[in-house]
Amino acid sequence: MLRPLERFGGLVLAGIEWVGGLTGLALRLLRVGFKRPIGIDDIAAQMVQQGVRSLPISTFLSLFIGMILAWQFGWALRDFGATMALGYASSLALVRELVPTLIAITVGAKMAAGMAAELGSMKVTEQIDAVAALGADPIKKLVWPRVVGAAASQPLLVVWGNIIAVFGGMMIAEWVYGVPAGYFYQTYIDELVPMDYVSSLVKALIFGVLVGLIGCFQGFSTKFGTEAVGIATTETVVATSICIIIADFYLTMVFF
Amino acid sequence: MEHDAQPPRQDRTEVGTPVPADDLAPARPRTPIIAFVDVSKSFGDNTIYAGMNLEVHPGETLTIIGGSGLGKSVCLKMLIGLLPVDSGRITVLGTDIGTADDEVLREVRRRVAYVFQGGALFDSMTVLENIGYGLREHTKMGDEEIRARAKACLEMVGLEEKDLDTMPASLSGGMRKRVALARSIAPQPEVILYDEPTTGLDPRNITRIGDMIKKLQRELQVTSVVVTHDMPTARKVSDRIAMLYRHRFPFVGTVQEMWQSEDPAVRDFIHGTLRRPPAAHGSHAKEHHGP
Ligand SMILES: Nc1ncnc2c1ncn2[C@@H]1O[C@H](COP(=O)(O)OP(=O)(O)OP(=O)(O)O)[C@@H](O)[C@H]1O
Ligand SMILES: [Mg+2]
Numbered sequence: 001m002l003r004p005l006e007r008f009g010g011l012v013l014a015g016i017e018w019v020g021g022l023t024g025l026a027l028r029l030l031r032v033g034f035k036r037p038i039g040i041d042d043i044a045a046q047m048v049q050q051g052v053r054s055l056p057i058s059t060f061l062s063l064f065i066g067m068i069l070a071w072q073f074g075w076a077l078r079d080f081g082a083t084m085a086l087g088y089a090s091s092l093a094l095v096r097e098l099v100p101t102l103i104a105i106t107v108g109a110k111m112a113a114g115m116a117a118e119l120g121s122m123k124v125t126e127q128i129d130a131v132a133a134l135g136a137d138p139i140k141k142l143v144w145p146r147v148v149g150a151a152a153s154q155p156l157l158v159v160w161g162n163i164i165a166v167f168g169g170m171m172i173a174e175w176v177y178g179v180p181a182g183y184f185y186q187t188y189i190d191e192l193v194p195m196d197y198v199s200s201l202v203k204a205l206i207f208g209v210l211v212g213l214i215g216c217f218q219g220f221s222t223k224f225g226t227e228a229v230g231i232a233t234t235e236t237v238v239a240t241s242i243c244i245i246i247a248d249f250y251l252t253m254v255f256f
Numbered sequence: 257m258e259h260d261a262q263p264p265r266q267d268r269t270e271v272g273t274p275v276p277a278d279d280l281a282p283a284r285p286r287t288p289i290i291a292f293v294d295v296s297k298s299f300g301d302n303t304i305y306a307g308m309n310l311e312v313h314p315g316e317t318l319t320i321i322g323g324s325g326l327g328k329s330v331c332l333k334m335l336i337g338l339l340p341v342d343s344g345r346i347t348v349l350g351t352d353i354g355t356a357d358d359e360v361l362r363e364v365r366r367r368v369a370y371v372f373q374g375g376a377l378f379d380s381m382t383v384l385e386n387i388g389y390g391l392r393e394h395t396k397m398g399d400e401e402i403r404a405r406a407k408a409c410l411e412m413v414g415l416e417e418k419d420l421d422t423m424p425a426s427l428s429g430g431m432r433k434r435v436a437l438a439r440s441i442a443p444q445p446e447v448i449l450y451d452e453p454t455t456g457l458d459p460r461n462i463t464r465i466g467d468m469i470k471k472l473q474r475e476l477q478v479t480s481v482v483v484t485h486d487m488p489t490a491r492k493v494s495d496r497i498a499m500l501y502r503h504r505f506p507f508v509g510t511v512q513e514m515w516q517s518e519d520p521a522v523r524d525f526i527h528g529t530l531r532r533p534p535a536a537h538g539s540h541a542k543e544h545h546g547p
Contacts, residue, residue: 032358122379129338130376134390134439135365137358 018239025139025217029147032140039145046149050114051156054107061106062161065098066090066168070184074177083177087187090169095192095200096255099161100154101248104207107157108150109240112215115146116236119219120229128220143220147212154208155201162200199255206251207244214240288347289314289447289479290335295344297330304330306503308344317473317480318508319490321525322500328483329373331500332449335481336370337361349447366394369445373452373483375436377424383410383435384420390443409438414464430457437465441472448472450482454489462489469493499525 073089119142122128131138166188173184218236222228288311297305304327312318320328333339334346337353346353351364369390377386387406391397397405407417413434424432433456440448450469454462466489472478473493484490490497491511499507499514501521507514514522 125379126372126374126376127378129333130372130378132338133336133365133370133372133376134393134443135362136389136393137362 021221022213022217025143025220026213028139029143029213032137033144033148035140039140042141042145043148043152046145047153050111050146050149051153054110054153054157055160057110058103058107058157058161059164061102062099062164063168065102066094066165067172069094069098069165070169070172071176074172074179078177083179084183085187086173086177086179087169087184087189088191091166091188091191092196094165094169095162095196096203097248097252099165100158100200100203100207101244103157103161104154104204104211104244104248105241108154108207108211108244109237111150111153112211112218112240113233113236115150115212115215116218116222117229117233119216120222120232121226123219123222124224124226124229138220143212143216146216147209150212150215151205151208154211155204158200158204195255199251202255203248203251206247210243210247211240214243287314288312289349290481291345291347292331292335293345293347295334295346296342297327297334297339298342303503305341308504310498310505310508312479312481314479315473315477316495317469317482317493319482319484319494319497320500320505321484321487321490321497324485326500327503328500329451332370332451332481332483335449336365336368338370366390366443367445368447368449369440369443370449371437371440371451371453373455375424375432377432377436377439379424382421382423383427386424386435387420387439387442389439394443405442406438409442410435412441412468413437414461430461433457434461434465437468441468444476445478447479447481450480450484452483452485454484454486462486465489466492501525 070086070090074083074086077083077085077089119128122142128138128142131141166185169188170181170184173179174181215236218232218239222232290310290312292308292310295305295308297303297308310331320331322328330339334341335348335353337356341354348364349367351360353361353364356364377383378389381389384403384406387409388402391402391405403420406420410416410419415431415434415438419427419431419435424435427435433453437450437453448469453469454465457465469480469482470493473480480493482490482493494511496508496510497514498505499522501507507517507519507522509517515526517523
C-alpha cells in the first residue's frame with residue numbers, strides 16, 4: 001500500500017533537492033561570474049563549440065518546422081478558402097513558440113548532454129578538483145563560460161532559425177498552396193509586433209541559461225566511475241527537456 | 257637537513273611566492289606548518305578518521321604510510337579544503353581551512369600544491385598548458401617565461417621539451433604521472449603534497465622523483481607530505497613517517513624510531529612490507545620492498 005506512495009514521495013524529495021542544488025549553483029555563478037577577468041577566450045571557445053557546431057542541425061530543424069507548420073495551417077485554411085492568410089497564421093506560432101522551443105529542446109539538450117559528459121568525466125578523473133587545487137575556481141573556470149556560451153548561442157541560433165523557418169514556409173506557400181512567396185513573407189512579417197521578437201529572444205536566452213546550468217550541474221554532481229558519466233548524461237537530456245517545457249509555459253504566460 | 261645550498265630567492269619573489277619567516281629560520285623552535293587537531297571524517301557509515309591528530313613542521317618531509325583505502329588521499333584532500341571535515345580543525349600556513357573563504361583558500365592553494373594520485377591532468381589541454389595552468393592563474397608571466405619554466409619542470413621529472421606540445425592522452429601512465437608532478441612544482445609552492453608520486457614508474461624514475469623531492473627540500477626548503485607504498489622512497493626522503501592505522505596516526509617518528517618501535521601495529525606493517533631492517537637513514541641503495 002505504502003510502497004508507491006513512498007516512492008512518489010522519494011521522487012518529489014529528490015526533485016526538490018535537485019532544484020535546490022541547481023539554484024545553489026546559479027547563485028554561486030552570479031557571485032563569481034561577473035568578477036574580472038570575465039574570461040572572454042573561454043566564452044568564445046564555448047560559443048564556437050556549442051553554437052557554431054549546432055548551426056547545421058538548427059538550420060535543418062527550422063526549415064522543416066517552417067514547412068510542416070505552413071503545410072498544416074494551409075490545409076486548415078483551404079477549407080475556408082483563406083489560404084492567402086497563411087503568412088498571418090504561421091508567423092506567431094513559429095516565432096514565439098516553435099522555433100525557440102524546438103531549438104532549445106533538441107540543440108539545447110544536445111549542448112547540455114555534451115557539457116554533462118565532459119564535466120562528468122572531468123569530475124570522475126579529479127580534473128575538477130585539480131582546477132580547485134591549482135587555486136582556480138571551477139565554477140568560474142568551467143561553469144561560467146559554458147553557461148554564458150549557451151545563453152549567447154541560443155538567441156543567435158533562434159534568430160537564424162526564424163529566418164530559415166520563414167523560408168521553409170515560403171516554399172510550401174508557393175509550391176503547395178499557390179500563395180506567392182513574396183506575399184507570404186509580407187503577411188508573415190506584418191503579423192509580428194516588436195514584442196514577438198523580444199519574446200522569442202528572451203525565451204531563447206532563458207532556455208540557454210537553463211541548458212548551461214543543467215548541463216554543468218549534472219556534470220559536477222556526477223558520482224564515481226565512467227558508468228556514472230553515462231547516467232548523468234542521459235538524465236541531463238530528460239531534465240533539460242522537462243525544465244525547458246516548464247519554463248516555456250511560464251514564459252508564455254508572462255508574455256501573453 | 258642540509259642548508260649549504262643558497263636558495264634562489266629572486267626566483268621565488270619573482271613569481272610572488274614569499275617565504276614565511278618560519279621557513280627562513282628552521283633552527284628556531286618550530287610551529288607546525290600544517291596541523292590536524294582532533295579531526296573526524298566519515299562518508300556515511302564509512303568512518304575514515306576519528307579524533308586524528310598530525311603535525312608537519314616547516315621544511316620537513318613527512319611520509320604517510322598505511323593500507324590501501326584507509327584514507328591517505330582523503331587526508332591530503334582535507335588538507336587543501338577539497339573535502340570538508342566533519343569535526344576538528346585543520347590549520348595550514350596559519351590558516352584555518354574549515355573557516356577560510358574562497359579568497360583565503362585560493363591563497364593557501366597557491367602556496368600548497370597537490371599532486372593527485374591519478375595525475376588529474378586536463379585532457380583538453382597540452383602538456384604545456386597543463387603545467388602553465390597554475391602560473392597563469394597566479395602570476396603575470398608571459399608565454400615565453402611559462403614555456404621556459406614548464407621546460408625546466410619537465411626536465412626535473414625526466415621528460416623532454418618535445419613533450420610540451422603533446423596531449424596528455426597520448427602519454428604513457430608513468431609520463432602522465434610525471435607531468436602531474438611538473439604541474440604541481442611549476443608555481444614553486446612552499447608545501448607539496450605528493451599522493452603516491454612513484455607508483456607506476458620504472459626504477460630510474462623512482463630514484464629521480466625521490467631525488468627531486470629531496471632537492472626541493474634542500475634548495476627551496478619545501479615542506480612535503482608524501483603518501484607512498486614505496487618503502488625505499490619513503491626511507492630515502494622522509495624526515496618522519498606517520499602510520500595511518502584505525503582512523504588515526506598512532507605512530508609518527510623517524511625511520512629509525514619506526515623500525516625500533518615495539519608497537520604491534522607498526523611491527524605488523526613493517527613485516528608486511530619490508531624484508532630486512534633499513535640501513536642508516538638516507539642510504540637506500542639495493543633495498544627492495546616486499547611482494
Ligand atoms: N568523495 C568520497 N565520497 C565517498 N567516499 C569516499 C570519497 N573519497 C574517498 N572515499 C572513501 O574513503 C576511503 C579512503 O579513500 P582514500 O582514497 O583516501 O584511500 P587511500 O588510503 O588513499 O587508498 P589508496 O592507497 O588505495 O590510494 C575509501 O573507502 C573510499 O571509498
Ligand atoms: Mg590514495
